Amino acid sequence: MHRLQVENLRVAVSGKEILRGVTLSISTGEVVVLMGPNGSGKSTLFQAIAGNPKYEIIDGDILLDGESIKDLPPEERFARGIYVGFQSPIAVPEVRFAFLLQAMMNIRAGKKLTDPNPQVLAQAQKIAAELGLRPDVFNRGVGAGFSGGEFKRAEVLQALLLNPKFAILDEPDSGLDIDGISAVGKAVMRLASSGSGILISTHYARVLKFIKPTKVYVMAEGRVVLEGDENVIKRIEEVGYQSYFNEIKQAFGASL
């Protein structure tokens, strides 16, 4: 079993402190859902875990199996088994999607980027069919004219191909049609049952139709303020964040 821990993480962007002490953990095989109002810091956390240098770690740590990875470059974190799918992936139209997938798998296997690896495309085509992703995407540039839903499916496809220790997916359900939500939800559960640890952010309880979380975290103003189970998601959907936070405060006298 592997464990990814975020400990009292404080992160600044452009000199502004956004994360103000985030603590959470994920083990392989778990499906952890991260919720929180707009601007609470979910994407910032994902960028910091990925190692985006624009996100300055002021304090705290990120540990993989007890070892700090916060000073490692993004590619080394990737090589160690952490895959992060972003909320708004960047298009790189000059690189064919099929080439990106082959390069990604080669890097992980310690091979040269350009080494031919025809099995990758065959496997990716199979996964694309499961995700309802049109096969012509492989011959297009990365993100070149991808619709919002195609972008999201392409991110999840990469996670399925890699079967990483940890797949961290920022709102993988946003912008997807009903079939897409179902396909992505099932894919996430399959990834977890094949041993990956999953951390996904979402704004909607509809994911619960397909995803059974082992744990739910809620962020507010740069911190994790609550940990619970899927009932937390259901209640937030019913009453909204502010009323939910008020209910918790009244019940437990907690400061959120």
Ligand SMILES: Nc1ncnc2c1ncn2[C@@H]1O[C@H](COP(=O)(O)OP(=O)(O)OP(=O)(O)O)[C@@H](O)[C@H]1O
């Ligand atoms: N480069 C930046 N400069 C200044 N503020 C930033 C920068 N990047 C993010 N922020 C701020 O950090 C806060 C957290 O943003 P973040 O995108 O992490 O939130 P989120 O929880 O993912 O929100 P959403 O649910 O809307 O996607 C926001 O107030 C945002 O405006």
